[in-house]
Amino acid sequence: MTAGAERRAIPMRIIIEQPVVGVVHSLQARDGSPLDPKSSRGGEALAFDFQISVGPGPKFFGDQVLREGPLRRFVYIRIGQLAGDPSSPWSRRMKIDIHDIPADLSDRAADSGGVIAITVIGTAADGTPACATQRPTGRRIV
Template identity: 70%
Template sequence: MTRADQIEIRLRIVIEQPVAGVLHSLQSKDDAPLDPKRSDAGEPLAFDFPIRIAPGPKFFGDQVRREGPERRFVYIRIGQSAGDPSSPWTRRMKIDIHDIEQTLLDHAAAGGGVIEITVNGTGKDGTPACATVRPIRRKIA
């Protein structure tokens, strides 16, 4: 598949209720922290980035990771993984994108906005959420 067959769209990951004071970042294509942010009082954090979609749908881009033939996801790095050596946490959130509704993809591909994926940033134990984190909602923003 050539890049000409792909359409660029924008994604935004919003982390609601992140643990205050903990650094979060996207994971870059070379596995380093990208765009680190910290919530001082638990206010939401947002990460915007482009991805490319092709028929199927198939997903491509610097932040897109793959697992198996279909699963595609984005990592959010947390604590030491995000670049804060003093943090007690070294974690990553895995946020699936392969199952985004086709209607949202079509709307974004037609120039209709950003697909916003919202997740909860705090686990049931009060520490930063990690591993696969299910979206609270997905919408066009």
Template identity: 70%
Template sequence: MARADQTEITFRIVIEQPVAGVLHSLQAKDGGPLDPKGSDGGEPLVFDFPVRVGPGPKFLGDQVRREGPVRRFVYIRIGQLAGDAASPWSRRMKIDIHDIGQDLLDRAGRGTGVIETRINGTGEDGTPACATVRPAARRLAKR
């Protein structure tokens, strides 16, 4: 697909209620941590990154991972995987993006904002959430 057929959209992942003191990061193109950050008091963590969206829709970019012909997602690395060798956790969150509605993609593609996905960063057992994490909310937010 030619780049002329793609629109760059800023995506934002907000991790609400992260476990205090635990590093989180995006997963870089090479698989390592990108932009690690933590929260001392459980304040939300915010990660912004570009995604190219083409017809279909097709999602492309350094943070976009794929599974099968349709599923596209972004990994959030946690603890050791985010660069904290002393952490007791070595986990990843998988956040789906292939299910974002066309209307939201169209509005974001016009430059009216960023696609913000909010997730809960703490699992039911009180440890960092991991595996596939369903969004608590998704919306078009201001830049």
């Protein structure tokens, strides 16, 4: 069996709760360009859907999955100017790790056809858009 045949497709959703109102966020494509830009008009959560595949190890793959070293896999959320809003005062990225998704969660999602939803908080303590590595406040199957 080839490595690709051992991979299981899993839909993912990044949910940014409490985003800074009016600030554009987007998923980042592998080539660095913004995908699916959106902003919150009244503080409502933003959701970004994409698909990954999980192979033995587990190892994570996908068009939005980036790597750092042999194990770390993550997804970037672009913010402000990086998300396609040239008038924004912010030019940031939020890094959301996926390599530490528990195997039982990815197995249950693959078996049930469910979506793994990862929730993060979008506003930093100082009131500006959160950036750098953000720890999930929740992971669940929806």
